[in-house]
Amino acid sequence: MTLDQMSPQTLVRIVAVNGKGLLRRRLLEMGLTPHTLVKIRKVAPMGDPIEVYLRSYVLTLRKEDASLIEVEVVSDE
Amino acid sequence: MSKKIALIGNQNCGKTTLFNALTGSSQHVGNFPGVTVEQKTGYIKKHKDELELIDLPGIYSLSPYTSEEIVSIRYLLEEKPSLIINIVDATNMERNLYLTTQLLELNIPMMLVLNMMDEVITSGNSIDIDGLKKHLHMDVIPISASKNEGIEDVIIAIENNLDKPSQHIDICHGVVHKAIHSISHIVEQSAQSLGLPLRYCVTKIIESDEDIFNQLKIDEGDRHIIEHILEKMEEEAGTDREAALVDMRYSFIEDVCHQTVFIESETKEQIRSEKIDRLLTHKYLGIPIFILIMLLIFYLTFSLIGAPLQDLMDSGIGIISDMIIRFLENHDVSFWVRSLIGDGILAGVGSVLSFLPVIVILFFFLSMLEDSGYMARVAFVMDKALRKIGLSGRSFVPMLIGFGCSVPAIMSTRTLSSDRDRKMTIILTPFMSCSAKLPIYGMIIAAFFPTKAALVMISIYCIGIFVAIISALILKNTIFIGEPVPFVLELPAYRIPTLKNVFLNVLDKAKDFIHKAFTIIFMASIVIWFLQSFNYTFDFVSDSSQSILASIGSFVSPIFAPLGFNDWRASTALMTGITAKESVVSTLTVLTQSSTTAALNQALIGIFTPLSAFSFLVFTVLYMPCVAAFAATRRELRSWIQAILTVLFQTGMAYIVAFVIYQLGQLFL
Numbered sequence: 247m248t249l250d251q252m253s254p255q256t257l258v259r260i261v262a263v264n265g266k267g268l269l270r271r272r273l274l275e276m277g278l279t280p281h282t283l284v285k286i287r288k289v290a291p292m293g294d295p296i297e298v299y300l301r302s303y304v305l306t307l308r309k310e311d312a313s314l315i316e317v318e319v320v321s322d323e
Numbered sequence: 324m325s326k327k328i329a330l331i332g333n334q335n336c337g338k339t340t341l342f343n344a345l346t347g348s349s350q351h352v353g354n355f356p357g358v359t360v361e362q363k364t365g366y367i368k369k370h371k372d373e374l375e376l377i378d379l380p381g382i383y384s385l386s387p388y389t390s391e392e393i394v395s396i397r398y399l400l401e402e403k404p405s406l407i408i409n410i411v412d413a414t415n416m417e418r419n420l421y422l423t424t425q426l427l428e429l430n431i432p433m434m435l436v437l438n439m440m441d442e443v444i445t446s447g448n449s450i451d452i453d454g455l456k457k458h459l460h461m462d463v464i465p466i467s468a469s470k471n472e473g474i475e476d477v478i479i480a481i482e483n484n485l486d487k488p489s490q491h492i493d494i495c496h497g498v499v500h501k502a503i504h505s506i507s508h509i510v511e512q513s514a515q516s517l518g519l520p521l522r523y524c525v526t527k528i529i530e531s532d533e534d535i536f537n538q539l540k541i542d543e544g545d546r547h548i549i550e551h552i553l554e555k556m557e558e559e560a561g562t563d564r565e566a567a568l569v570d571m572r573y574s575f576i577e578d579v580c581h582q583t584v585f586i587e588s589e590t591k592e593q594i595r596s597e598k599i600d601r602l603l604t605h606k607y608l609g610i611p612i613f614i615l616i617m618l619l620i621f622y623l624t625f626s627l628i629g630a631p632l633q634d635l636m637d638s639g640i641g642i643i644s645d646m647i648i649r650f651l652e653n654h655d656v657s658f659w660v661r662s663l664i665g666d667g668i669l670a671g672v673g674s675v676l677s678f679l680p681v682i683v684i685l686f687f688f689l690s691m692l693e694d695s696g697y698m699a700r701v702a703f704v705m706d707k708a709l710r711k712i713g714l715s716g717r718s719f720v721p722m723l724i725g726f727g728c729s730v731p732a733i734m735s736t737r738t739l740s741s742d743r744d745r746k747m748t749i750i751l752t753p754f755m756s757c758s759a760k761l762p763i764y765g766m767i768i769a770a771f772f773p774t775k776a777a778l779v780m781i782s783i784y785c786i787g788i789f790v791a792i793i794s795a796l797i798l799k800n801t802i803f804i805g806e807p808v809p810f811v812l813e814l815p816a817y818r819i820p821t822l823k824n825v826f827l828n829v830l831d832k833a834k835d836f837i838h839k840a841f842t843i844i845f846m847a848s849i850v851i852w853f854l855q856s857f858n859y860t861f862d863f864v865s866d867s868s869q870s871i872l873a874s875i876g877s878f879v880s881p882i883f884a885p886l887g888f889n890d891w892r893a894s895t896a897l898m899t900g901i902t903a904k905e906s907v908v909s910t911l912t913v914l915t916q917s918s919t920t921a922a923l924n925q926a927l928i929g930i931f932t933p934l935s936a937f938s939f940l941v942f943t944v945l946y947m948p949c950v951a952a953f954a955a956t957r958r959e960l961r962s963w964i965q966a967i968l969t970v971l972f973q974t975g976m977a978y979i980v981a982f983v984i985y986q987l988g989q990l991f992l
Contacts, residue, residue, distance in 0.1 A: 263566065268388050269809045274569040275384045276811055277418045280562070282573075288600070291609040292707035295716075297814060301417040302586060304596075304814040306703045308710075311809060 247319070250296065250312035252286045258317035259283055265314040277301045278315060325375045327402060328367070328481065331395065331426065332410035333419050334381035335696070335815035337438040340468040341410055342378045343827055345477065352831060361737065367478060374481065377404065383418070385425040387532070389740045399429055400519065406432050406485055408477070413437040413450060413465070414590045414816070416580050417573070423459070424572040428522040430489045434462040434480055441467040442816075446590040454583040460490040469821050494575040499567050502529065502556040506549055513539045529553065529564050592816040599817050600700065609704050616697075617723065620688045624681060624727065625758055632680035640673040659863050662856055663849070671848025675840045675903045675951070678728070681758055682836050683829055685727040689720075690828040694820035699812060706810060712792055713799030715741075715810045718748040722791070725755030726784075729952040730839065731832055733959055743805045747798055749959055750969050753948040754791035754976075756784050759904040763943050766908050769920065770927040771936045779937070787944050790976055839951045847902040847950045855899075855913075867914055872898070886942060886978070887935025887985040897942070903949050934992060938985040945977035 252258055260282045263273055277300055278284070287304070288297040295308040330345075332338045343350075346365030363378040379398060380391035387393050399407070409426055411419035426433060435455070443450060455463045464480050466473030495503055506525045514524045517538065527535035528549060536546070553564050560567040588594075603612060623629070648665045692698050698720055706716030717739055724732035732752045739745045764780060772779045854872035858864050867873060868891075876895030883894055892914040900907040915926035931939060947953065947970035957966035 269811075271386055271388070271565060271569075272809045272811050274566060275386065275421060276813075277421070277573065279566070279570050279573050287597075288604065289606075290604065290703055290707065291606050292704075294707045294710075295703065295810060297604075297703065301415070302589070302593075303415040303418055304593075304816075305811065306699075306706075306814055307811045308706070311811065 247317055248313045249284065249286070249298070249315040249317050250309040252317065252319070253322070254286050254288055256286045256322040257283060257320040258286070259320050261316040261318055263315050265311075269311060270314070273307075273311065273315065276305060277303075278305075283320065284317070325366070325373050326406075326485065327404040328374055328376050328406045328408060329379055329399060329402075329404040329431075330376055330408045330410065331379040331399075331422070332381065333383050333412065333422060333813075335813060336381070336410055336412040336415075336419060337468045338378065338381055338410050340821060340824055341436065341438065341466070341474075341477070342376065343823060344468055344471060344474045346376055350827070367481065369478065374485075376408075377402075382422065384422055386530075387534075390742075391740075399426075399431065400523075404431060406434065406481065408434055408436055408481070410436040410438055413439050413443045414446075414448075414593070416450070416584050417576055420576045420579070421572060424494055424575060425526075427459075427490070427492055427494065428520060428526060430520040430522070432484055432487050432489045434464065434484045435459060436477055437463060437465045438468050440465040441470060441472065442590045442592050446592075447587045448590065449585045451583040451585075455579070458579045458583060460492045469818070494572065496571045496574050498556050498559040499529075499571040502552050505552045509545050509548065510539050510541065513541075526568060529568050531564070590816070592818065596696070596814075596816040600814075603697070604700055604704055613701060613704060616692075620685075620692075621726065624684045624688065625761070629681040629684050632684070633677055636680050637677045640669075640677060644669040644673055659856070662863075663852060666856070667848050667852025668845065670909065671851065671902060671906075672840050672844055674905050674909065675844045676837070678759060679833065679836060682728055682731065683833050685724070686731065686829045686832045687825060689724060690825040691820050694818070694824055696815045696817045699814050702810075702812060703814060710810075712795035713803065714744055714747060714795065715739075717810075717812070718744055721748050722752055722755055725752040725757060727758055729753045729755075729757050729948045730836070730955045733952060733955040734835070736959060743803050746960065746965075747795065747803055749956055750798065750972065751791045751795055753952060753973055754787045754794065754945060756787045756944050757904065757948070757952075759949065760943060762905050762908045763900075764940065766911070766923070767927070767931075767936050767940050770924040771931070771933045779940070783940055783944055786941055786980065790945055790980055794972075794976060839954065843950050843954050844903065851899055851902050851906075873914070883942075885985070886981045887938045887989075888931055890930045893930055893939060897946070900943065901947065901950060901953075903951070904943070907943060934985060934988045938981045938988070941984055942977045942981040945980060946974045947971075947977075948973070 249258065260278060260280050262280055263270060263278060265273070282300055285299040286296060287299050290296070290306075295306050296312060297304060297306050299305075330338060330342055342363065342365070345367050347368050350363055350365040352361060352363050365376050366372060367374040367376050377398070379395045382389070382392050382395055385392060385396050387396060407426055407429075409423050411423065423435065437450065437452075440450070450465070452463050452465055462480050462484055464473060464476050466477060468474070503522075503525050506528055507521055510524055510528065511521055514521045519538070524535055524539060541549070556567065557563055562570070603609060605612070644665065647669065648661065651661045651664065701719055702716030704716070705719045709716055709718055721732045721735045721739075724735055729752055732755070733749050736745045736748045736752070739748060764783060768776045768779055851872070854875070855867050855870050856863060857871060858869050859871060859874070864870050872895055873891055876898065877891040880889050880891045880894040883889055888894075892911060895914060896907045896910040899910040911927070912923055915923060915930075917923035917926050927936070948956075953966065953970060956969055957963060960966050960969070
């Protein structure tokens, strides 16, 4: 499963971050590293990008980029 | 010699607020050498001429990807400041400390400032400051910059930390640790001889940064050994080198935070932000609310507050100009000098200066939106639409400012992280009809479409936007074929902007604008005045139809025949419009020798038909922006050739679109 497929309010744990180059480095550096807990908060009005909460802050990223992040579901409220 | 202190931190951590608090009014804005990243410097209060504070760009990491990051690394490595002040957002320690772990590798004395401590405490969370000091081996000062709390402590800490040796702290963990130390042995000597921090070199090597291999002159043999070490590390870590390194840093941070940062709940500001966003980024209401906010700002800027102030400024400039001219008359100054000062300089600079109130008000609102955190939401809401034309949500803000004035809009593209996005935005922004063109619309509408004013205005704005979209699609599929840019953006908690920050920002923009008015516009006014007042034998002409400018106008005017206005006065007005768009109006007034609005209307009806007047309007919206905007374009693109190509493209589009509209109009009307 990847991060872009998750619906709002789901809590997930990152399994792996795929991709390469600048994009992957950015994702990792913003704290999207394996084992990190991420909560999906919202989808933008036009259906993309998504808003997530991790490491006590709010981040937005595009679904296309989120699809590089493999996750496992921890809980969905 | 003053000592240099670097202030560095993530975006949205209150860095600017701290910088303003530490330096007060002694700020100086310039550029980092060779790039267009803004460099702000100032002296620390009570230490004038001794301690110079350099505000480095707000960045999340030291990876050499964006120009902001490259500038920061280069500055830190080459200028070797006496001290780094690393400011972090205390409500968001983990991610903020990532940059800290990279800064620690540079062997520069460092201190940590925890901003927004008030938010941490009022939310029932806490941070063990002494524990943090021990773990990070450096001074840690809790502050609340927006409330001006703890600023004195920062100044005292700066004094105490200035001549301390840099802290040695080993953040190594596990398998990466072994690799770092093995590689350290290989490159230690060459790093030392180049004066580069060893640990920094090693992590660059692990990140496969080709530059560092060349800089350190690592030979084939050593390369093989290093590759072997890294492959072994990857095998043991179960992941690649890049991820292993980031992971090591975050593990260290998690360790430190686990022992020193105690979070009971999200902060009040974060909870409040989530509530505000339920409305502002709402599925259906988000976009309409955004449009309403923008309409309100434009209404306030360009009518309710701006228009009276602009009139006031106008009449003020008029009175001063009259006084100067009368003074010159009374002192028997020769006629042409009076004309140069009155018709050239005062008229040219004055007409541009009258836009100052509008610029100030617009930037006041935009700074409020920026500092409150709403601009990031705009990018979030609008990203998908802009991605269709090959841009990201972040380009939306400059384009929006473009409706006010292209100059600050082009300047604001600096905040875009990708070169490609920045260039495209610079090219497209002038298609957003700027406020200086309003007098032209007013003039044409009064003469030809007095009953359809709103309709004409709306269609003009829409044509601008439409052409921008078409141009974006053309550019995206020709010159700017490229990878989509990462759009990974923090949405900071909403905060009430501090008036001081907004005020200083507005002041900055106003200064920049006035500076342009007295340099570029000043020069351009003189050139145009000269062309307008003299003929080819350099005799002063009282009738401007005999001037050099008029003959150039007559020469080029047949080019505009297919657009419906083959008239030397129209083409001359378009040329003077390049100095400042309002000049189109004043030139037409002068060249038609109209002393009243009614006379001007009559004269215009002699030049244009309603259709060709509309085609003229379309051309004015789209063709090359004024010299001030051109200067900004050149500065931001860092290339004369690219800037010239940009305005040629804009003028080309203007010609084609006006041509199509006029020709189709003739067929159907």
